[in-house]
Amino acid sequence: MCPVRTVEEHQAVVAALLPALPAEEVALGAAHNRVLARDVTAQVALPGFDNSAMDGYAARWSEITGTPVRLPVADDIPAGRTDVRPLAPGTVQRIMTGAPLPPGADVVVPVELTDGRTDVVEIRDVPAAGSHLRHAGEDIAAGAVALTAGTPLGAAQLGLAAAVGARSLWVRRRPRVLVLSTGSELVDPGTPLLPGQIYESNSALLAAAVEDAGGTARRLHFVPDDVDQFLTTVRAELGGRGDGPADLLLTSGGVSAGAYEVVKDAFGDLGTVEFVKVAMQPGGPQGAGTVDGVPVVTLPGNPVSSFVSFEVFVRPALRRALGHAAPGRLRAPATLTAPLRSPAGKRQFLRGRYDAGQVSQVGGPGSHLVAHLARANCLVAVPEDVTELPAGAQVDVVLIEGALQ
Numbered sequence: 001m002c003p004v005r006t007v008e009e010h011q012a013v014v015a016a017l018l019p020a021l022p023a024e025e026v027a028l029g030a031a032h033n034r035v036l037a038r039d040v041t042a043q044v045a046l047p048g049f050d051n052s053a054m055d056g057y058a059a060r061w062s063e064i065t066g067t068p069v070r071l072p073v074a075d076d077i078p079a080g081r082t083d084v085r086p087l088a089p090g091t092v093q094r095i096m097t098g099a100p101l102p103p104g105a106d107v108v109v110p111v112e113l114t115d116g117r118t119d120v121v122e123i124r125d126v127p128a129a130g131s132h133l134r135h136a137g138e139d140i141a142a143g144a145v146a147l148t149a150g151t152p153l154g155a156a157q158l159g160l161a162a163a164v165g166a167r168s169l170w171v172r173r174r175p176r177v178l179v180l181s182t183g184s185e186l187v188d189p190g191t192p193l194l195p196g197q198i199y200e201s202n203s204a205l206l207a208a209a210v211e212d213a214g215g216t217a218r219r220l221h222f223v224p225d226d227v228d229q230f231l232t233t234v235r236a237e238l239g240g241r242g243d244g245p246a247d248l249l250l251t252s253g254g255v256s257a258g259a260y261e262v263v264k265d266a267f268g269d270l271g272t273v274e275f276v277k278v279a280m281q282p283g284g285p286q287g288a289g290t291v292d293g294v295p296v297v298t299l300p301g302n303p304v305s306s307f308v309s310f311e312v313f314v315r316p317a318l319r320r321a322l323g324h325a326a327p328g329r330l331r332a333p334a335t336l337t338a339p340l341r342s343p344a345g346k347r348q349f350l351r352g353r354y355d356a357g358q359v360s361q362v363g364g365p366g367s368h369l370v371a372h373l374a375r376a377n378c379l380v381a382v383p384e385d386v387t388e389l390p391a392g393a394q395v396d397v398v399l400i401e402g403a404l405q
Contacts, residue, residue, distance in 0.1 A: 002257070002277045002285075007312060007347050010278045013288050014313045017295035018248065018321040021172045028162060031153050033214065034171035035323040040147040043165030045137035050101040052077075054132040057092040057114060057121055058105035061129040070122045077102065092121060101133060108132035140164065150325040172323045175215040175247040178237055179206045182253040182262050183301060184224040201370065202252040202306050206299075209310050210250070213318045216243075225254065225262045234266075238294045246294050247321075250314065253301030255285045263298050267291060273298065279384060280347045281365065283309040303370040308349045308379065311400060330399045334359035334380075339390050342382040351376035354397050377401040 005013075023037035052058065058077070063069070074091035077084055079098040087093055087104035095101070095108060110132060113125040140146055146164045147157055153171070161169060186200040187193065200222045207217035220237055223230050240246055254263030255275060264287065267273035273289030273296055282305040287298035299309040311329070319327035334352075337360040342348040351373055352359040359380055363372025378397040382389070389395065 002275055004277045004279055005286075007278060007280050010276065010286055010288070011313055011316065013274075014297055015317045015320055017288060017290070017297070018175070018317045020323065021175060021247070021321050023170045024173050025168050025170050027168050028158060028166060031161075031169045031171055032155075032158060034153050034169075034174070035214070036147055036149050036151045036153060036157075036169060037172050037323060038170040039145050039149055040161055040164065040166055040169065042140050042142055042144050042146045045142040046139035046163055047134050047136055049136050051134050052095045052097055052099050052101060052108045052132060053134050054108050054110045055097050056095060056108045056110040056112075056132065057123070058087060058095045058102050059092045059107055059109055059123070060087065060089070060105065061107040061126070063090065064107070064109065064123050064126050067126050068122055068124050070120050072120050073118055075102070076118070092123075094118060094121075106130060106133075150323050152324065172321075175210075175318050175321055176240065176243060176245070177210045177215050177217045177248045177250055177318075178220055178246045179203045179210065179217050180220040180234065180249065180251045181222040181301070182225065182230060182251060183222065184226075186222045186224075201303055202301065205303060205307055206250055206252060206310060209307065209315065210318070213315045214322050214324075215247075215318050218246075223262075227262055227266045230254075230262050230266045235292060238292050248314075248318075249291065249294055249296045250299065250310075251296070252299045252306045255287050255298045255300055257285070263287065267296070267298070279345060280308075280312070280349065281343055282349065283312065284346075286313070304351070304373050307373060311379065311398070312349070332378075332397050332399060333357075334378075334395055334397045336360075336380075336389055336391055336393045336395055339388065340380070340382070341388045342386055344387050345384055347384050348380075348382040349398075350380040350382065352378045352380040352397060354378040354399065359395065359397050 071092045073094050075093040077093055077095040077099040079096050084100045084102050087102040093102050109123055115122040146160055181200050181202045185197050187197050189199045203219040207219050210217035223233050251263050254261045264275050273287050275287040277284050278286050285300050289296055297314055299306045316327040334354055335358050337358050351362045353362050362376045363369045378399050381396045
């Protein structure tokens with residue numbers, strides 16, 4: 001009999017298989033969607049100098065309070081100018097957005113409040129003292145930490161890194177994951193099907209899920225229910241290729257309690273992979289351990305079971321190894337639009353459609369309903385001690401939209 005684990009117990013087992021990944025230095029342009037491994041310190045202040053927030057005229061506020069007032073335009077300051085002269089008393093300087101503020105100026109008058117002339121300008125209204133100025137260092141000071149280790153690097157973060165002078169960043173290496181499906185009934189998509197055969201889809205699903213989590217996936221050609229062929233395929237690949245050894249082997253299928261369970265039969269004799277039942281639906285049969293020193297997670301073969309198992313166990317482990325401070329999916333409270341039932345003693349993960357604080361179930365609980373999975377944007381997590389909920393009840397949903405795009 002397989003031991004029974006809670007969801008949290010098996011999550012801890014899988015997470016322990018994947019330690020923090022080593023850091024590597026990459027060019028700024030290659031760091032998108034990576035996770036920062038070292039703090040980034042600002043080499044310069046932002047802004048680096050006092051500058052104008054508007055197109056207009058740099059002036060002394062005390063000289064323009066009696067509007068309308070006419071003052072000579074002593075100079076032009078375009079953005080990028082490096083030889084700005086001090087502002088002479090009784091004059092203004094025409095200035096562009098982002099251009100350095102001339103010494104002596106303490107206000108910028110937007111061009112809309114003037115007649116826009118370039119020789120002698122008439123200022124028709126006066127803004128408050130200190131208006132439309134950006135002060136040096138008001139965003140970040142030179143030497144301050146701009147980005148902390150563990151920060152996911154999106155567009156805004158990369159923009160900040162570039163703005164403070166970083167040309168390269170230290171990030172966590174992407175985990176290298178081998179994906180292998182099993183089953184004698186599997187054939188390549190597009191091949192004519194014989195009776196009893198199905199198209200192999202789990203490797204496409206799981207490889208995309210790995211990439212979405214931040215890893216790199218290599219799909220191995222699926223193998224039939226033959227222990228020797230399965231072990232030969234696995235051991236030929238675990239050492240890796242030019243990109244180095246695998247960080248994780250992810251299999252689907254062959255882990256249930258029946259006959260011809262090739263993954264269970266092959267790995268069970270090694271004594272380094274433990275097969276258990278997790279108190280959840282779908283995705284009860286699970287396995288985790290090592291083969292030849294490489295971490296292995298074995299998932300059930302039904303597509304929905306495989307996907308849910310990845311979301312619950314593998315994705316957070318991969319993201320934690322990548323250095324994410326919050327490796328889990330975003331969650332949200334939601335109101336049920338219809339009643340639901342759930343088996344006692346098991347945590348149910350139903351597919352749902354979340355919109356504006358409400359969630360409706362998509363399809364039934366069956367682990368083969370992949371078309372319904374593709375229409376879902378969340379998982380509805382129903383606790384083990386709940387067997388039914390009425391319409392209008394509050395539930396916890398796991399937002400998975402990103403995994404399905």
